[in-house]
Amino acid sequence: MDTAKIDELCVQTIRFLAIDGVQAANSGHPGMPMGMAPAAYVLWTRQMRHNPANPKWLNRDRFVLSAGHGSMLLYSMLHLCGYNISLDDLKNFRQWSSKTPGHPEYEPDYGIEVTTGPLGQGISNAVGMAIAQKYLAKVFNREGFPIIDYKIFTIAGDGCMQEGVASEASSLAGHLGLDNLIIIYDDNHITIDGSTNLSFSEDVAMRYKAYGWNVIVVDGDGNDLAAIEKAIKKAKKSTGKPTIIKLRSHIAFGSPNKQDTADAHGSPLGADEIKLIKQKFGWDPEKSFYVPEDVKQFMLQTAQAGKKAQAKWEKLFKQYAQSYPDLAKQFEDWSAGKININMDENMPKFEAGSGLATRQASGKVLNALMPKLPFMLGGSADLTPSNNTWFDGAKDFQKSSPEGRYLRFGVREHSMGAILNGISVSGMLRAYGATFLVFSDYMRGAIRVAALSKYPSIFVFTHDSIGLGEDGPTHQPVEHVAALRAIPNLLVFRPADANETAQAWKFILGYKAGPVAICLTRQAVKTIDQQKYGSAANVSKGAYVLVKADNPDVLLLATGSEVGIAVEGAEKLAAEGIKAQVVSMPCWKLFEKQDKSYQDSVLPPNVRARVGIEAGIEQGWCKWLGDKGIFIGMSSFGASAPAKICYEKFGITVANTITAVKKTLGR
Numbered sequence: 001m002d003t004a005k006i007d008e009l010c011v012q013t014i015r016f017l018a019i020d021g022v023q024a025a026n027s028g029h030p031g032m033p034m035g036m037a038p039a040a041y042v043l044w045t046r047q048m049r050h051n052p053a054n055p056k057w058l059n060r061d062r063f064v065l066s067a068g069h070g071s072m073l074l075y076s077m078l079h080l081c082g083y084n085i086s087l088d089d090l091k092n093f094r095q096w097s098s099k100t101p102g103h104p105e106y107e108p109d110y111g112i113e114v115t116t117g118p119l120g121q122g123i124s125n126a127v128g129m130a131i132a133q134k135y136l137a138k139v140f141n142r143e144g145f146p147i148i149d150y151k152i153f154t155i156a157g158d159g160c161m162q163e164g165v166a167s168e169a170s171s172l173a174g175h176l177g178l179d180n181l182i183i184i185y186d187d188n189h190i191t192i193d194g195s196t197n198l199s200f201s202e203d204v205a206m207r208y209k210a211y212g213w214n215v216i217v218v219d220g221d222g223n224d225l226a227a228i229e230k231a232i233k234k235a236k237k238s239t240g241k242p243t244i245i246k247l248r249s250h251i252a253f254g255s256p257n258k259q260d261t262a263d264a265h266g267s268p269l270g271a272d273e274i275k276l277i278k279q280k281f282g283w284d285p286e287k288s289f290y291v292p293e294d295v296k297q298f299m300l301q302t303a304q305a306g307k308k309a310q311a312k313w314e315k316l317f318k319q320y321a322q323s324y325p326d327l328a329k330q331f332e333d334w335s336a337g338k339i340n341i342n343m344d345e346n347m348p349k350f351e352a353g354s355g356l357a358t359r360q361a362s363g364k365v366l367n368a369l370m371p372k373l374p375f376m377l378g379g380s381a382d383l384t385p386s387n388n389t390w391f392d393g394a395k396d397f398q399k400s401s402p403e404g405r406y407l408r409f410g411v412r413e414h415s416m417g418a419i420l421n422g423i424s425v426s427g428m429l430r431a432y433g434a435t436f437l438v439f440s441d442y443m444r445g446a447i448r449v450a451a452l453s454k455y456p457s458i459f460v461f462t463h464d465s466i467g468l469g470e471d472g473p474t475h476q477p478v479e480h481v482a483a484l485r486a487i488p489n490l491l492v493f494r495p496a497d498a499n500e501t502a503q504a505w506k507f508i509l510g511y512k513a514g515p516v517a518i519c520l521t522r523q524a525v526k527t528i529d530q531q532k533y534g535s536a537a538n539v540s541k542g543a544y545v546l547v548k549a550d551n552p553d554v555l556l557l558a559t560g561s562e563v564g565i566a567v568e569g570a571e572k573l574a575a576e577g578i579k580a581q582v583v584s585m586p587c588w589k590l591f592e593k594q595d596k597s598y599q600d601s602v603l604p605p606n607v608r609a610r611v612g613i614e615a616g617i618e619q620g621w622c623k624w625l626g627d628k629g630i631f632i633g634m635s636s637f638g639a640s641a642p643a644k645i646c647y648e649k650f651g652i653t654v655a656n657t658i659t660a661v662k663k664t665l666g667r
Contacts, residue, residue, distance in 0.1 A: 018072035021093040031251035031264030032070030051306030052082035055111040066122025067157035068103040082303035083111040106453035115453040120163030126154040127169040128422020130181040134402040157186045168415035174212030177399035181242040188251040214243040222249030334428040350498035352529035359462040359520040361498035363388025379407025380434040387434035417446025424455040434460035438477040450515040451489040457515040464519040465615035472640030482619040493518045496563035499536035542590025547582035554609040562613040569657035609664040630660040
């Protein structure tokens with residue numbers, strides 16, 4: 001079979017697997033895979049370096065389907081190229097426990113690089129991946145040894161182009177000159193509502209030129225394989241700029257009645273329409289999930305090419321290890337996630353009784369550890385002096401300095417979160433990014449995807465309560481800690497003082513099972529005496545007894561800056577003969593993971609008198625306080641005033657704590 005015929009047959013197979021999968025599920029998005037099958041075919045078989053036998057090969061090119069609703073395109077490609085996605089998996093599209101859910105979910109063992117579907121997240125993840133590659137290449141590559149030289153490809157649609165997160169990330173990518181990043185823009189002019197001209201008439205090419213991108217336009221109907229390949233080759237040679245290939249395509253290409261219509265976007269085409277399409281291209285309309293033998297054998301050549309590419313790389317790496325043994329050892333350690341320092345020995349010491357904001361304590365911890373953790377990158381959304389995320393000796397990651405480890409995200413919280421996620425899946429790096437806690441709302445989409453996917457991203461939030469004071473309710477978070485705790489798989493820390501902050505960071509740096517958020521104060525808090533009270537090392541258990549009381553009358557439960565209120569309250573109550581056990585609860589989810597005997601030792605179940613103290617809303621506290629407990633916190637937005645006045649006016653005080661205790665005890 002000549003090249004043109006096998007190419008056409010492969011493209012048709014991709015299209016038909018996609019529409020058959022959507023039809024079998026009676027749910028999904030068939031139009032995008034039909035229009036973009038030629039581009040995906042050219043990319044995966046001719047221009048992208050990957051090894052289906054080892055999907056996690058570190059120097060593979062990365063592919064991100066930012067338009068994740070077209071997931072059957074990705075699954076069909078993975079199957080045909082020889083990844084661990086079977087024909088039965090395609091038939092189980094969108095079914096319970098399937099490898100092929102409705103939108104791609106992070107599973108590197110199957111070749112799925114990131115979770116996509118919320119539009120624009122994929123483009124932003126790809127920017128993070130590109131940053132990671134640039135940094136790794138600068139650290140490890142030496143003349144004659146391009147150990148890290150992979151590219152990042154993403155297919156995005158009109159919806160991605162409209163989402164703000166993609167605009168934020170694309171702007172930063174242009175500034176950073178990420179020429180290892182290539183977007184193929186599926187310009188099919190259709191969204192769910194209908195034609196894009198209902199709401200989207202801007203010149204995307206001009207916008208990306210303004211961002212500082214290289215723009216390649218491929219006109220036609222999206223089926224010119226030679227033109228697509230030429231554009232990708234040109235993009236791969238681009239220097240100094242990322243590239244977007246604007247590919248004019250047609251949704252549901254080949255469908256007699258639904259091509260170029262919104263009907264083809266998010267609904268099955270229907271059995272009758274599928275038969276018409278297959279007849280149009282000379283296929284047996286009665287066959288579903290059919291892969292011609294010629295296609296099967298031809299596509300599997302991709303697997304062989306991938307094995308050869310990795311073997312060639314491994315040979316190069318052996319030579320590299322002989323020439324640069326220390327770098328090779330470092331490469332292997334980073335790949336294995338090793339932390340080759342004793343964090344306890346390197347942690348700063350905090351004197352009991354001193355006053356220090358936990359954001360400042362966090363800054364001191366980062367300043368002590370980051371110079372010794374070269375696999376860590378960090379940054380801030382234009383709030384570096386406030387977030388305290390800079391560390392001594394840090395160099396900015398810029399176009400001219402990709403060896404820099406400090407990321408200047410600009411005022412772009414949402415893309416910062418998604419970019420962190422992209423760095424986190426590099427296989428070798430960790431990253432943190434910071435902003436004010438109230439602005440976690442702007443990046444919640446990225447945080448949620450991180451939690452769903454269990455990316456080891458680190459989100460640093462400062463100015464965590466009404467304690468930030470005069471900036472007022474627009475900047476004072478009251479519902480945000482509760483909202484973050486509501487996200488499954490996300491660990492949320494709110495440390496009480498400098499020592500708890502240090503121990504939280506120690507845990508976070510060793511934790512890779514999912515994302516973490518750490519919430520820190522603007523205002524100074526008193527450093528608790530660990531010799532007198534409980535050890536902050538117990539932060540790793542999520543909650544612990546800070547002030548021990550034998551047969552306590554009441555439990556005082558608190559987090560963050562309010563732990564100090566609980567400790568002072570317990571001392572005053574003791575003077576009145578009331579025994580209060582103070583429990584610091586910096587991370588609820590970690591405490592929930594402890595065994596019942598430990599939980600009962602911290603929160604004795606026979607002590608029904610409980611008071612919770614937190615400068616946020618009450619949501620979630622009922623689990624710890626029960627039906628007779630009293631909560632001291634916020635039930636409204638904050639106010640513009642000095643922090644001390646805010647606490648007094650909203651009743652988050654030692655005096656109110658004592659009153660609440662006496663009320664619970666009936667005194």
